Amino acid sequence: MTIVSRNQGNSEARSHKKRVFYFLMIVLMFFMAWTAVSRLKPGRDNQTGSALESSQKLDGSRPEIVLATTTSLYDSGLLEALVPLFEKKSRYRVKVLAVGTGEALALGRRQAADLLLVHAPEPEREFMEEGYGQSRKEFMTGDFVLAGPSSDPAQIRGLGFGEAFSRIASGKLPFVSRADNSGTHNLEMKIWAETGIRPSGRWYLETGQGMAESLRIASEKQAYILTDYPTFYRLGRRLNLEVLSRDEKYKNVYSAIVVKNKSGQINEAGAMAFIDFLLSKEAQTLIDEFDRDSRTGKSLFQALMPGNETGESE
16 A cells, blocks of 8 residues: 655646646647648638628539739729629639739739739739739729818819829828729829829828728828729718819729639639620620719720720730
8 A cells, every 4th residue: 555645645736737737738839830820821712802792692513713803993893793793694603802903913923813803004014924924904994083181282183193292292291092002002103203202201191901991091181092083982972082183194994814824723714704704795884884973974984895905915
């Protein structure tokens, strides 16, 4: 018979509890590490962005197209009309990711999207030249505008973008930048470069957000902002801003890019089918008639009918 003292028994009990504690800590650390790796692991199921819910119930047996699009196009509401119609007429279902143009192109480079709808011509051409794109087609245009407070302290009303930007910077008046490498942000940086100005300081507010959120911030701050007109028009009633400047020199050209299948994961056939749909008479008519400015009667988007597009195909 072994006799164990009370102190010895307590010591063994404490030792046992420590072993259990350390074991649980190790298990917890492994679990946390596994979760972190899973989130970082690249793949088509670990993407960020807002998903557009189609009006048509998605059938899991139908092949999926992953469509990465700009937040400005998503916020305009046009895709809510185009995607369900395409799904109804085709054998595909569409998953929409709303991100900036820069992030959409990055998703294409990572083989995480099949089709890109973007509006930054220079980065798009670089994407094609680097061999990441299979085909690129321009399918519609829209307008960019400069919006700001109705009091217009910089007195830019009716001016071209270059002169307007110069006056805003000269007066150090609040200006909101998306600062997200989107198509709108790329154009903004191009205009600043053309004026020879490097914007910085407390007057220059960088949001890192999409178009809709950046417009809300500009409205709250009573700041100037470069925006696509369709998004501004859709949100206008909720904004304490007005359109002060338009410039025909800077058109908002939207392109559809089929991502080149380097990984064996890209649904090229589905992406091409969507482009063919975008360039069809039915879709182009829908784009032209999607919505019209109630004051001017002008369509928010202008379609590029087949045969008139200036897009590139490779």
